Amino acid sequence: MAIGVKVVARPRDLGQQAYVPALVKGLGVTMRHFFDNLFGGGKHIVTIQYPEERAVYPKRYRGLHRLMVREDGSVRCVACMCCPTVCPAHCITILAEQTGNPNEKRPRVFEIDELRCVVCGLCVEACPCDAIRMDTGIWSSPVALRGDAVQGKADLMKRGALSTAVQGGAGGDWRDKQR
Amino acid sequence: MGWLAILIPLVVFVVLGFVATLLFGWLIPALGGDLHSWYAALLKAAFILLGFVMPLAGVLTWMERRQSAMMQDRLGPNRANVGPVRAFGLMHFVADALKMLFKEDFVPANANKLLFALGPVMAIAPVLITFAVVPWGSGVCAGHLTDRLTDGQLAQCLDTGGGRFQVVHLEIGLLFYFAIASLAVYGATLAGWASYNKWSLLGGLRASSQMMSYEVTMGLAILGAFLVYGSLEPATIVQAQGDSILHWGVVTQPLGFVLFFTAAIAETKRTPFDIPEGESEVIGYFVEYSGMRFGMFYLAEFMEVIFTSAIVATVFFGGWQIPGLHADGFVAGQMPHWLVCTLQFVAWAVKVFVLCWFQLMIRWTMPRFRPDQLMRLGWKQLLPASLANILITAGVVLALMPGAK
């Protein structure tokens, strides 16, 4: 199939050809903005002066990760490996260890490489015990060395807070409770 | 806040004008200096270049960014500071200069070293030289600073005393300007050729074709003003625009003004005529330059902006004239000589400043021309228009001339 060519007519009227009226009109627009901004106290200016002023992020903005804690201050994560499994960037590393409780594990190592993270939020979705969250609102901070971008368990728990979700859901006997 | 943008330049200009008046009207004569001498001319050049042109060129690099930002609803560079003094980021140009001085001065392997070094010099030198003919005030009558001089007395004193605020008083002033300014094209072309880079060579060729085309229009557009004022000497042209605003070139030569201004902007190689440089796309003649050599091209561009403003102010906006201001004030015997001198310098500086602002305004409003559009505009539209302007002006001048029937 041949590619069609659409010939666009050149402007033939004098106003467009003379260039000057359009120039004056354009100058009018730019000058209006210039004087409005200069003498009107920066009326239209949209710049946010970053370190002093900050944009307000939406509530559900996905910021730096954090690990939530239980009442006794220990980590809520049970090292179920849901989040490293779902993570599309493979940036979560968990090494599990035993706890005294035969029903639960806990992470000995919990690392997230924030440089590889694509901030998809799937880890939060996957977590069965509200252990990992991205609701800090913190923009990943710049680092000098790549290694510094890896957030360890301690870093993640520093930002953690008490989660009021019931650990382990309704419990193993929830079916019985239904009756 | 915005009012400071008017107030601060005004204060600076008043101070500069006062300094010039004192320097040439009192200090040099008091030290036994001769205002006709070569060192007086050198001092005048040093004053106008180091005191006005260079600082203004530096400030313009900052102003351009701030102004374009304001036009586009941004803030622009407002951070550079010295300790706690931020001054709206005014120090940015100092930071820029320091950065350029410390950057690597790279010379491409196969470049012609001599011509490569000559390029930026050839770009900047003509602009500096052309300032020699620009009058930045009527001048001072040494030893009469506190007197109330009449127009006649001042004119006589200027003719004999050499206190003119103009580096050289050349009868062929504007021709000198054209002769020297056209040398600037060598800067661009040499830089493009000596870089041993196809793209910069093409940029240099674009620059030379553009500058040569528009020089024609520029010369012809200003011919109308020659006819009206009957002189090529800038100070004389300014003198002739004194009586009222109706004698200003922009009123007697409106078409000439538009043509000259357009062509002069094309000469500065800035948007909408920035085909030679094409910062963002087409790569210009100074693509191989870095560090302060690049800085010289950059500075030359802004000095050309100032110079264009100065010439346009001189020929079309009455130079240092304030309508109704005579050598002794608005009414006879009102003001001492030094005050009038200062006011005239301020008037000139304000006109130059406003015209610079206007050029920046145009630069950030217009889109760029295509090369063929540029050539068509230059040769097929501006050139015939300027020829018509000369014919009409000549006809009117002939009809109005005393003795013509």
Ligand code: SF4
């Ligand atoms: S946000 Fe996405 S990419 Fe980042 S750690 Fe969670 S699952 Fe992985």
Ligand code: SF4
């Ligand atoms: S999904 Fe939740 S509980 Fe499971 S390993 Fe990840 S953070 Fe821990």
